[in-house]
Amino acid sequence: MSEPIRFYFRAAVHEVQGVAPTQTVLQHLREDLHCTGTKEGCAEGDCGACTVVVGTLVDGQVELKAVNACIQPLPTLDGKALFTVEDLQQPDGALHPVQQALVECHGSQCGFCTPGFAMSLWGMYLKVDGAPARKAIDDCLSGNLCRCTGYRPIIDAARRMTELPRVQFDTAALAVQLQALRRDSLSVYAAHGQAFYAPRTLAELAQLRAIHPSATLLAGATDVGLWITKQMRALGDIVYLGHVEALKSVAIDGGVVEIGAGVTLEAAYTELCRHYPQELGEMRQRFASLPIRNAGTLGGNVANGSPIGDSMPWLIALGAEVVLHAVDGERRLALEDFYLDYMKKDLRPGEFVRAVRVPLPRAGIAFRTYKLAKRFDQDISAVCAAFAFRVDGATIVSARIAFGGMAGTPKRAAAAEALLAGRAWDEAALDAAMAALAQDYAPLSDMRASADYRLRTARNLLRRFWLETRPDAPLAARDVNAFAA
Ligand SMILES: Cc1cc2nc3c(=O)[nH]c(=O)nc-3n(C[C@H](O)[C@H](O)[C@H](O)COP(=O)(O)OP(=O)(O)OC[C@H]3O[C@@H](n4cnc5c(N)ncnc54)[C@H](O)[C@@H]3O)c2cc1C
Ligand code: FES
Ligand code: FES
Structure with missing residues (x-):
């Protein structure tokens, strides 16, 4: 028996039946409800044009967070609240301070990205009191791309919005609405020959997994969402983990x-x-x-x-x-x-x-991780390195080295690790370990990086780790809990 998807939307409970469980929130908004303020740019979580804010009840408190509507399957909204750019307008028709600030600071040109920026900014507006720090603004906007403004006016708007008369959001009233939508046991939504199971407890989840071992497990949908929108993959039945406390x-x-x-x-x-x-x-x-x-x-x-x-x-x-x-x-x-x-x-x-x-951190462990990608924000690694060495004085007791992007799986560097164990953490040991990485890895060339680039940078990241953690490293570089007593 299928139960409807129910979520709080435009100040009412919105019920949906009959749409495929893989329909995205964005498709539902634009194609079914004709709420076209929310835009589609990439349909893969990269550009932020589709940003909406979702409200969830966690331990009786409302959490409001910006997410990408383009990769969220609609049934994941069950029991939650959905807010889009159209919700920002005030009851008297006035612009919300977020929107007003974007206007005043010239934060919009062609306007295609603007609803997404407005929703990311609203997500931050709900959390801050005074002007947000630049780092917080950058983090808040890390998932929004704009081809026109050069960003500076949008960053100005992020500061300006908090100077305008504040608009309060009634989280207590929303908590009451969300409480009424709570389900305490397994719910099943089915349509188009596909079931979307949403267990609430670990026992329900384990039972479902035993009965449906080949169903697709779905958590945040930031990988699976792209199987839907980009790979057009048939997912079969889906078991959603998002309601399992x-x-x-x-x-x-x-x-x-x-x-x-x-x-x-x-x-x-x-x-x-x-x-x-x-x-x-x-x-x-x-x-x-x-x-x-x-x-x-x-x-x-x-x-x-x-x-x-x-x-x-x-x-x-x-x-x-x-x-x-x-x-x-x-x-x-x-x-x-x-x-x-x-x-x-x-x-x-x-x-x-x-x-x-x-x-948790242990005494005598020097640990670092480094990511190499073409952009600072919002980019997949070409190479990702991590090193955790147990050190006694100037000697390496044991070394754990792992890389991403260097093999078909995330993989340890067994040869380099073996070579380092028991040696002084000096440049000779470093050079030998850098050379040994060629035994450990035969990376591929692909659109992110060539095999040669990957091996070279992997070696250089090990050198960076040495520069930061060698026994005679300047204190400022070493002082990252390394060699903690
Ligand atoms: C724009 C964008 C940027 C990204 N940037 C990065 C990045 O910088 N670094 C990075 O590492 N990743 C990145 N990712 C990938 C993705 O965000 C992560 O892999 C994320 O952690 C996946 O978690 P999820 O909850 O969304 O998983 P889902 O997409 O829901 O599931 C992913 C896979 O795990 C399975 N699964 C999920 N939970 C469980 C479970 N509990 N038990 C068994 N199987 C399970 C699913 O069946 C599926 O096979 C990015 C993705 C996007 C769209
Ligand atoms: S449309 Fe680009 S992130 Fe969703
Ligand atoms: S204003 Fe044109 S993409 Fe941002």
């Missing part, structure tokens, strides 16, 4: 932080940056864009297992484990053992990723 927990236990597979990338990196502020700070900022991090999950990144995914190299270098759950129990694997071959994982029928366990 048990997958959203973060717990610290015995020197490990366990991040539930359903924790968003933004929340996961926020937590991990509390423990590794300098080491992971840049990676957090450079991982996709804020709207992608608001939707995508750490579990999805790990489970997708792309050889160019950004979390795996540093997770592997730190010795993280993946927790695999099924009806008959759980097992834990070192993350590097999870990846068997290109996009092939050690995931048995009926299993799913429940959590990722990340060791």
Whole structure:
């Protein structure tokens, strides 16, 4: 029996039946509802023209976050609230301060990108009181592209919007609406011969996975969304993880932080940056864009297992484990053992990723991760490197090196690691390890980088790590929790 998709939209509960479970939020807005303020640029989460704000009830509190409507399947909205650029207009017809600021600062020229910028800015407006810092503005706008303005006027608008008379948003009233839409047990939406299962508990999820081992698991849809819009792939039945509260927990236990597979990338990196502020700070900022991090999950990144995914190299270098759950129990694997071959994982029928366990900083470990991509923001890595060395004085006790973009899976550098263990962390050891990387990796040439570029830069990233962590490195460079007592 199919239940309708129900979400809060334009101050009412909106119900949908009969559309394919893979229809995107953007398609529904533009093609079914004729709400054409939200634009389609790329249909792959890159340009931000489709940015909307989604409201969710979390522990009784409303969270409002910008996401890309073009890659979100519509049934994921069930129980949530959807806001588009048309919602910004005030009851008296006046522009919202976000829009007024864009007008005053000349933040719009052709206007195609403007609704997306307005919604990203509104997402920030709801959180800040005074003028936002430049870094916060850059982060907020990292997922929005504009071909006309050169960005400076839009950044001005981001500051100006907070100087205009404030417009309050009634989150308490929205919480009441969302509470009324809550479902406490499995819901099923079915149409066009395809089912969209939305379990609420771990037990329901495990049962469903056992019954439908080949259904597509869907978390934040920032990979799967592109299978729909770009690859036109038939997904079959879908099991959605986004309502399973048990997958959203973060717990610290015995020197490990366990991040539930359903924790968003933004929340996961926020937590991990509390423990590794300098080491992971840049990676957090450079991982996709804020709207992608608001939707995508750490579990999805790990489970997708792309050889160019950004979390795996540093997770592997730190010795993280993946927790695999099924009806008959759980097992834990070192993350590097999870990846068997290109996009092939050690995931048995009926299993799913429940959590990722990340060791917390330990004394004597020097750890860094570096991302090389053509752009600073919102770009996939050509090469991603991570190094975690246990050091005693000037000697390397053990070395863990992992790279993305260098093989068909995220992969450790066994030869270089073996060569470094027990040696002084000096230039001779560095040179030998740089040479050994050619034994560990035979990278491919593709549109992101040539094989030669990849091997050279991998070696140079190891040199950078040495420059920053060698025993006689200037303190300012070394002082990133490295060699912490
Ligand atoms: C514009 C854009 C920019 C991006 N930039 C980056 C980037 O900079 N770095 C990077 O690494 N990635 C990037 N990505 C990829 C993507 O955002 C990440 O891989 C993200 O973490 C995927 O998580 P998700 O929750 O959206 O997964 P989904 O798309 O929902 O799922 C991804 C895969 O994992 C499976 N899956 C999900 N959860 C589980 C689970 N718990 N158990 C078992 N299987 C599961 C799904 O079945 C699917 O195969 C980008 C994507 C886009 C669209
Ligand atoms: S249309 Fe480009 S991000 Fe959605
Ligand atoms: S105003 Fe033309 S793309 Fe931004």
